Amino acid sequence: MLEIKCPFCGKRSQNEFSYGGDGNIKRPALEKEISTKDWDDFVYFRDNPRGKHTELWQHVSGCRQWFKASRDTATHEIFSTCKMNEDFNE
Numbered sequence: 001m002l003e004i005k006c007p008f009c010g011k012r013s014q015n016e017f018s019y020g021g022d023g024n025i026k027r028p029a030l031e032k033e034i035s036t037k038d039w040d041d042f043v044y045f046r047d048n049p050r051g052k053h054t055e056l057w058q059h060v061s062g063c064r065q066w067f068k069a070s071r072d073t074a075t076h077e078i079f080s081t082c083k084m085n086e087d088f089n090e
Contacts, residue, residue, distance in 0.1 A: 001013060004069065007086075015061070022053075067083055
């Protein structure tokens, strides 16, 4: 079983967490015109990287906080986690 270190609560079972998607996606600016193509690209088209990647996770069965995780998508190894407003200490 995979253990994930919540930056707020410490190590917990993966069953307490929910995957929130790619942590590198930049939302289009608010109150700015955006083309249909650019909106479609943002909503529907994502990279599916193999290897080390930044992801968003939520501790749904604990503190309910969102955080970032640096994880290898091939091996599932989690290198580090941090709060949303922090950078990884790698």
